[in-house]
Amino acid sequence: MIHKILRKPQAILGLLMMLTVFAVMLFAPALAPNDPEKINIMQKFAEPSEQYPLGTDDMGRCIASRLIYGARVSMSIALPTIAAIAVISVLLATVCAYAGGIVDKLFVIISDIFMALPPFLVAMTLVGLFESKALSIVISIAAAMWVWNAQVVRTYVIREKQKPYIITCRMSGCSELRIIIKHIIPNIFPHLLVLYSTGLSGVIIMISGFAFLGLGLETGTAEWGAMLVNANKLVFSHPELIVYPGLCILFAAAGFNLFGEALRDICDPKEG
Amino acid sequence: MLKAENVMKKYGSQTAVNGVSLELEDNAVTVIVGESGSGKSTLARILSLIEKPDSGRILLGDTEADRRYAKSNRRLVQLVMQNAASSLDPHQSARQVIDEPLKLLMNLNRSQRTKRTDELCDMVQFPRDKLNNKVTELSGGQQKRLCIARAIAAEPQYIIFDEAFSGLDVTLRRCILTMLKKLRADLKTAFLIITHDLDTAMFMADRIYVMRSGNIIETLDRPHSFLDFKEDYSKELVRAAEYKRQALQ
Numbered sequence: 001m002i003h004k005i006l007r008k009p010q011a012i013l014g015l016l017m018m019l020t021v022f023a024v025m026l027f028a029p030a031l032a033p034n035d036p037e038k039i040n041i042m043q044k045f046a047e048p049s050e051q052y053p054l055g056t057d058d059m060g061r062c063i064a065s066r067l068i069y070g071a072r073v074s075m076s077i078a079l080p081t082i083a084a085i086a087v088i089s090v091l092l093a094t095v096c097a098y099a100g101g102i103v104d105k106l107f108v109i110i111s112d113i114f115m116a117l118p119p120f121l122v123a124m125t126l127v128g129l130f131e132s133k134a135l136s137i138v139i140s141i142a143a144a145m146w147v148w149n150a151q152v153v154r155t156y157v158i159r160e161k162q163k164p165y166i167i168t169c170r171m172s173g174c175s176e177l178r179i180i181i182k183h184i185i186p187n188i189f190p191h192l193l194v195l196y197s198t199g200l201s202g203v204i205i206m207i208s209g210f211a212f213l214g215l216g217l218e219t220g221t222a223e224w225g226a227m228l229v230n231a232n233k234l235v236f237s238h239p240e241l242i243v244y245p246g247l248c249i250l251f252a253a254a255g256f257n258l259f260g261e262a263l264r265d266i267c268d269p270k271e272g
Numbered sequence: 273m274l275k276a277e278n279v280m281k282k283y284g285s286q287t288a289v290n291g292v293s294l295e296l297e298d299n300a301v302t303v304i305v306g307e308s309g310s311g312k313s314t315l316a317r318i319l320s321l322i323e324k325p326d327s328g329r330i331l332l333g334d335t336e337a338d339r340r341y342a343k344s345n346r347r348l349v350q351l352v353m354q355n356a357a358s359s360l361d362p363h364q365s366a367r368q369v370i371d372e373p374l375k376l377l378m379n380l381n382r383s384q385r386t387k388r389t390d391e392l393c394d395m396v397q398f399p400r401d402k403l404n405n406k407v408t409e410l411s412g413g414q415q416k417r418l419c420i421a422r423a424i425a426a427e428p429q430y431i432i433f434d435e436a437f438s439g440l441d442v443t444l445r446r447c448i449l450t451m452l453k454k455l456r457a458d459l460k461t462a463f464l465i466i467t468h469d470l471d472t473a474m475f476m477a478d479r480i481y482v483m484r485s486g487n488i489i490e491t492l493d494r495p496h497s498f499l500d501f502k503e504d505y506s507k508e509l510v511r512a513a514e515y516k517r518q519a520l521q
Binding site: 163164165167168169170171172173174178183186187 | 320322343346350351353355358359360361362363369372373376377419422423426
């Protein structure tokens with residue numbers, strides 16, 4: 001798998017972009033030239049300089065520092081969200097699809113009901129439920145998106161459980177649980193990796209979308225979506241304030257998408 | 273003795289197995305021959321206790337086989353399927369394939385399993401240095417030998433080979449069949465071979481059942497030559513086999 005990734009330029013580019021985002025997220029305090037929250041009204045809309053590499057915003061805060069810390073905030077919400085989606089969808093879909101019969105039928109009915117509701121609408125309804133804004137966002141996006149991922153996982157499991165090697169596993173004395181954990185999940189794992197790496201880009205965009213609609217983190221938080229909202233009113237006078245966070249969102253989303261798509265090609269026997 | 277009594281299986285309106293009764297004698301090789309679609313593989317799956325018949329029963333000795341006690345049944349009956357590549361988990365190494373029944377069915381500890389794995393490799397002539405290879409990195413013949421090693425690892429009383437020798441070249445097939453003959457003598461395990469190849473049947477069988485459209489139409493005990501077949505359909509199969517041999521020559 002690693003050899004195949006290293007042979008595919010699209011995968012390398014996506015991986016580098018992802019690693020850049022993670023590096024910025026991890027080393028934000030060392031990379032940021034200034035305190036991202038420090039207001040200096042005397043320096044508002046300052047031009048790019050040595051002290052402020054990308055200038056300042058309407059409150060005189062360092063844009064570069066806010067973008068760097070923004071990676072940390074955005075990813076610290078996006079990663080738990082995709083992890084929650086992954087756990088819920090893999091657990092439910094695998095058990096139901098493997099069990100089959102009435103359990104699977106029930107799962108399909110429940111997922112059809114969830115899928116009838118637009119994800120953004122579900123998320124918008126749930127986003128104000130908890131005191132912690134970040135927790136609200138994680139739970140509401142997970143509640144809105146799990147079903148779409150679970151349906152895909154279900155397809156993978158159904159396809160896998162029909163393969164002849166499952167009979168061999170039974171012949172070798174494997175319990176149903178062992179077949180799921182030791183055989184089915186390892187075999188569908190590359191597909192899950194694709195599903196959730198491309199899904200992460202969708203979550204990043206959704207979090208930013210929340211902020212843009214005023215449902216995200218508190219105004220003034222150094223987060224890419226919130227920065228877009230702040231800059232909304234300054235679109236004509238200072239368009240760069242919208243362009244910078246927009247580019248960051250695009251960069252992160254494109255990185256995960258490129259890597260996910262490349263993984264999909266690698267996992268597909270016709271391509272790989 | 274493994275017995276099928278009036279076993280019937282339908283898929284929709286199609287009757288795959290139509291009230292078949294047969295016996296697998298201990299320590300003997302029984303062969304079921306018939307053309308594709310005659311219900312051989314369905315019968316193999318039913319006899320391996322992985323599929324339930326619509327009616328009829330499977331007896332292990334005097335007791336009816338119960339699918340609920342699947343694990344103990346696996347110590348009695350093992351199945352080797354046609355396509356070795358697809359019947360092995362591509363994620364596993366050859367060692368893991370053999371290790372699983374030794375651990376789960378034979379309850380051996382790690383060192384016992386390592387020792388037994390080596391013994392099994394030697395028995396089926398599987399190269400030990402390939403044990404850590406993924407199953408996808410093995411040749412067709414090695415995969416087949418691995419499937420056989422996995423099946424005998426459980427030390428079952430019966431092993432069912434469902435078209436397990438189809439698709440192998442003549443030399444490899446002869447080599448594996450000769451190895452199986454020796455294994456059967458050593459292990460004292462009964463084999464049921466499902467095949468459409470009469471040459472394989474004659475080479476291996478103590479008893480041959482001829483199957484057509486879900487029914488057993490002829491039974492031959494200790495067959496000596498193709499002339500022993502009496503039914504018209506069986507003779508047709510013999511003629512087809514002879515034609516195939518001539519075409520190959």
